[in-house]
Amino acid sequence: GGAAEPPPRLVLDLERLTQVPSEKAGPLQRYAATIQSQRGDYNGKVLSIRQDDLRTLAVIYDQSPSILTEQLISWGVLNPDARRAVREDDA
Numbered sequence: 001g002g003a004a005e006p007p008p009r010l011v012l013d014l015e016r017l018t019q020v021p022s023e024k025a026g027p028l029q030r031y032a033a034t035i036q037s038q039r040g041d042y043n044g045k046v047l048s049i050r051q052d053d054l055r056t057l058a059v060i061y062d063q064s065p066s067i068l069t070e071q072l073i074s075w076g077v078l079n080p081d082a083r084r085a086v087r088e089d090d091a
């Protein structure tokens, strides 16, 4: 449902991201750092990313987008509202 609603924003908490052990968060830390560098956006506490980037990260982590989304929310690095983005995707 919900076709009339805009897709939720995907917002990474960059401060929490530095606190997650790098053996788990390393690929995401490098991915976020690359986007910051491409945008020249170094001063934010949060980083809005593209819906497509979540799919790319799911490939990197060898997980489905919905399972990766749950992991990132449980680490505290992704806004819980992001669940709505993958549900719409899976439908």
Ligand code: C2E
Residues within 6 Å of the ligand: 035, 038, 039, 040, 048, 049, 050, 053
């Ligand atoms: P690009 O995709 O060719 O985008 C060029 C410029 O269009 C961006 O420069 C930005 O000013 C604008 N732009 C494109 N898509 C959006 C959008 O969804 N929202 C907003 N607000 N602006 C948008 P910028 O920001 O300097 O980025 C330069 C290049 O860095 C981009 O070229 C892209 O290749 C890469 N990049 C930046 N942010 C992301 C990201 O979140 N994900 C991915 N996959 N690539 C990104």
Ligand code: C2E
Residues within 6 Å of the ligand: 009, 041, 043, 044, 045, 046, 047, 048, 049
């Ligand atoms: P919002 O999307 O809810 O973002 C709220 C605040 O989170 C932003 O306030 C900014 O301080 C921070 N933020 C979100 N994403 C990023 C990010 O990728 N990098 C950094 N450095 N900070 C981020 P701000 O900048 O005062 O913007 C207020 C509102 O203005 C935003 O609310 C959004 O609705 C709009 N806005 C700002 N930039 C863009 C943009 O590039 N595209 C669109 N469509 N709206 C924008």
Ligand code: C2E
Residues within 6 Å of the ligand: 009, 010, 039, 048, 049, 050, 051, 052
């Ligand atoms: P936003 O700036 O509010 O853009 C919301 C949606 O509008 C984007 O979702 C995308 O579908 C579309 N859009 C906005 N600008 C462009 C554009 O120049 N070209 C194209 N092809 N589509 C555009 P998306 O891609 O999921 O991005 C979500 C948010 O991530 C954006 O919200 C923005 O805050 C950030 N973002 C994504 N890519 C870039 C980028 O290249 N540069 C910057 N500075 N921010 C980006």
